[in-house]
Amino acid sequence: MDVRLIKRIIKLVEESNIHELEVEEGELRISVRKQGHVAHVSYADLPAHGSHLPQPMPTAPSPGIATAQNESPAAKGEETPPAAEEGVLIPSPMVGTFYRSPSPEASAFVQVGSHVEEDSVVCILEAMKVMNEIKAGVSGKIIEILVENGNPVEFGQPLFRVKP
Numbered sequence: 001m002d003v004r005l006i007k008r009i010i011k012l013v014e015e016s017n018i019h020e021l022e023v024e025e026g027e028l029r030i031s032v033r034k035q036g037h038v039a040h041v042s043y044a045d046l047p048a049h050g051s052h053l054p055q056p057m058p059t060a061p062s063p064g065i066a067t068a069q070n071e072s073p074a075a076k077g078e079e080t081p082p083a084a085e086e087g088v089l090i091p092s093p094m095v096g097t098f099y100r101s102p103s104p105e106a107s108a109f110v111q112v113g114s115h116v117e118e119d120s121v122v123c124i125l126e127a128m129k130v131m132n133e134i135k136a137g138v139s140g141k142i143i144e145i146l147v148e149n150g151n152p153v154e155f156g157q158p159l160f161r162v163k164p
Contacts, residue, residue, distance in 0.1 A: 003129055006030065088138050089146075089158040096127035098159065100149045108149075110160070114142045122160055125153065140164040 013021050013032045022031045092098075100108040100123055110122050116136040125132045144161035147153055 006128065007130065087143050087161040087163045088140065090122060090134075090136055090138065090160040090162060092125060092153040092155060092157045092159050093134065094125055094127050094132065095155050096125035096132065096153060098147045098149065098151050098153045099124040099126065099131075100145075110142050110145075112142055112145060116140065116142060116162065134159070136160075136162065138162050138164060 009021060009023060009030065009032055012018070020031070020033045022029065024030075100110075102109075102124060109124075110116060110120070116122060117139050118135065118137055120136045121133045122136050122142075123134050125134055140162040142160055143163045146158050146160060153159065
């Protein structure tokens with residue numbers, strides 16, 4: 001599938017009242033869902049013709065903005081550092097490669113101590129050769145960067161911790 005077509009599909013979803021769109025082309029299926037500030041893209045290879053019918057794509061829970069206090073460490077019998085108990089996590093909206101800056105020679109979008117607004121770009125995730133700017137979705141101060149530059153990330157993986 002053409003990357004320009006994927007970009008147009010994402011832009012269509014972001015700029016419209018559509019909340020979800022699925023497109024199939026050959027053996028590729030793309031699903032775009034709008035959740036909060038970011039359009040989420042997932043894709044799956046469909047089975048070859050003559051095999052079993054396509055199964056529905058698994059749906060992951062919406063990552064949104066997860067608080068760092070979902071379950072107290074004491075309730076789980078664990079000790080955690082004080083920074084881990086406060087703040088809001090900014091999760092990865094997709095699988096991809098994490099980049100802190102727009103290019104290797106440019107400075108990072110944010111550092112520990114940087115103040116961000118909801119629409120501040122905090123990093124780029126490269127997925128399927130498309131560079132996706134990720135916005136904070138929350139206002140506050142970056143207190144922790146949880147991923148190393150250039151590392152792969154999973155859907156929903158915490159990227160930053162922000163103190164509102």
